[in-house]
Amino acid sequence: xxxxxxxxxxxxxxxxxxxxxxxxxxxxxxxxxxxxxxxxxxxxxxxxxxxxxxxxxxxxxxxxxxxxxxxxxxxxxxxxxxxxxxxxxxxxxxxxxxxxxxxxxxxxxxxxxxxxxxxxxx
Numbered sequence: 001x002x003x004x005x006x007x008x009x010x011x012x013x014x015x016x017x018x019x020x021x022x023x024x025x026x027x028x029x030x031x032x033x034x035x036x037x038x039x040x041x042x043x044x045x046x047x048x049x050x051x052x053x054x055x056x057x058x059x060x061x062x063x064x065x066x067x068x069x070x071x072x073x074x075x076x077x078x079x080x081x082x083x084x085x086x087x088x089x090x091x092x093x094x095x096x097x098x099x100x101x102x103x104x105x106x107x108x109x110x111x112x113x114x115x116x117x118x119x120x121x122x
Contacts, residue, residue, distance in 0.1 A: 003067035010059040017056050018115040020049035025108035032101035046104055053082050053111060071122060078118035082111055 024046050031037035057079040063069045064076070089107035096103045 003063070003069070006059060006063055006067070007069065010056065010063060013052070013056050013059065014115060014119050016052050017049070018112050018119070020045075020052055021108045021112040021115065024049050025105045025112060027105075028101045028108060029105035032099075032105060038101070046108065049108065050086050050111075053079075053086060053115075056115075057083055073121075075118055075122040078114045078121070082114045082118075085110060085114065 024042075027037060027042055028046065031042055060071070060076060060079055064071060085107065089103060092103060093100060
């Protein structure tokens with residue numbers, strides 16, 4: 001019962017990851033051009049959608065380890081690549097200080113793409 005609930009939550013949380021990172025990417029790329037979009041709320045939103053990726057991966061790991069569910073070969077790969085991408089984006093924030101909005105805009109759209117790909121193979 002709890003396994004099915006977690007499986008449904010994992011499937012539905014995918015949309016939070018995909019749509020959330022897509023919106024974060026568009027907002028951040030817009031903020032590169034339009035100064036009024038450069039708000040503290042953007043950074044809070046980016047933090048939320050990046051944490052959403054970690055939550056998604058943690059739910060997937062729980063499904064595999066605790067409930068012994070099987071997944072397609074590359075499904076988990078895309079989740080772990082997303083975590084690594086977040087780490088790489090974060091690590092480059094000081095070197096790309098002048099292009100920070102482009103870094104997070106492109107990075108968020110990349111995370112959206114990874115989420116779509118994971119959903120399609122899963």
